[in-house]
Amino acid sequence: MITAAVLAALATACALGSWRFTTARWTSRAPRLAIIVWQSLGVAWGLATTGAMLAYAVLPYNVGVLPGLIAFARGRTPAEAWDPWHVLAMIAGLTSLAVLVVVLLTAGVQALRARRRHRVLLALISRDDPGVPGVRVLDHPSAAAYCVPGLRSQVVVSAGALELLSPDEMAAVLAHEAAHVRERHDLVLLPFAALRRALPWSKVVADAQAQVELLIEMAADDRARRYCSPRRLATALLRFGTAGAMPTPQGMLGVHAHNVMARVDRLIKPGPELSAFVRYGYLALSVSLLTTTPFLWVYQL
Incomplete structure (x- = not known):
């Protein structure tokens, strides 16, 4: 349940961050860096949004998102009984993931x-x-x-x-x-x-x-x-x-x-170039987003 909650919080943070980022004034001073930030926000939001639903769906398996999906695909019996909310979360998560992949x-x-x-x-x-x-x-x-x-x-x-x-x-x-x-x-x-x-x-x-x-x-x-x-x-x-x-x-x-x-x-x-502190700060944020979300797909908190 903690993994699902963290992924949901991360998805919300990415959505709010994207909304604020659309009005950022520094982006024209470092367009390549801004593009990297936008890409990391988009990838993290997509993985976190679908991952939050799927993490809740595979809770009966007591494993992470990806291991839970593999167990579900192989027809393994979960450690705990399914309930309708888990089924709905599985349908919603897989549908959202399929839509994103198909549209891309x-x-x-x-x-x-x-x-x-x-x-x-x-x-x-x-x-x-x-x-x-x-x-x-x-x-x-x-x-x-x-x-x-x-x-x-x-x-x-x-x-x-x-x-x-x-x-x-x-x-x-x-x-x-x-x-x-x-x-x-x-x-x-x-x-x-x-x-x-x-x-x-x-x-x-x-x-x-x-x-x-x-x-x-x-x-x-x-x-x-x-x-x-x-x-x-x-x-x-x-x-x-x-x-x-x-x-x-x-x-x-x-x-x-x-x-x-x-x-x-x-x-x-x-305009003046961004300071090294700001540049490395945004790079660190991007790397964190691109590594944290896949980590939460594999491991359960």
Whole structure:
């Protein structure tokens, strides 16, 4: 019973922490760290929520969640008699776990299919340009720049973007898109998109997804600024924002007009870095969340 209570308390703490974290002001100063915290909160919340129900369900076995589920699957007789509440908890816990897994797999499969279709389409309507080697160019008047993530990643720009941006600005945009590809930001977004599908009514989940989308853009900006002038990237973002950029295809990562000024401000006037104490504190919190919850699945308190 203690394990179930601790997991329930941890799930509640993660939910409240996520709600407070959506309004945190330091995240733009350390976007990669903030992404790690968001990921740890999401994983811990999912495992703790389902684990609390399953821990109560397997109480008659007097073992941890995972050993109890294995014993249940093998048809072993529990040490204590089942009651209706244990049965309901088992049904609710397994259903919740199945929904989370199925939604995650479905989101992944749909993303892979969308990218596969888009690669086929690009092979038909895009072209190479000696001015931007290694990049596919779409003959479209609107400004667009995005990447198709995956094992065969591609960076795509439109003819309108080539006309809109100077060579230095285009180099900055391409460095930004290369950062998305290199750091696999599509995999960062996937669990949050899946959770949004599972809980479409949750404002906290919607806010979390929106914040992570902004944070990966800021993280890509930070990596791009190693290879280009931050001001060139900022002016490129402003041009995209004022020119009415073409919407990024579904499942891709690209330059768009959302939150442009927040990104431009931090590029031109970057805030002070977080202190080492704060950084290590949040890292320790993330590690604690990612280790405590699996521990509670295996061992009974």
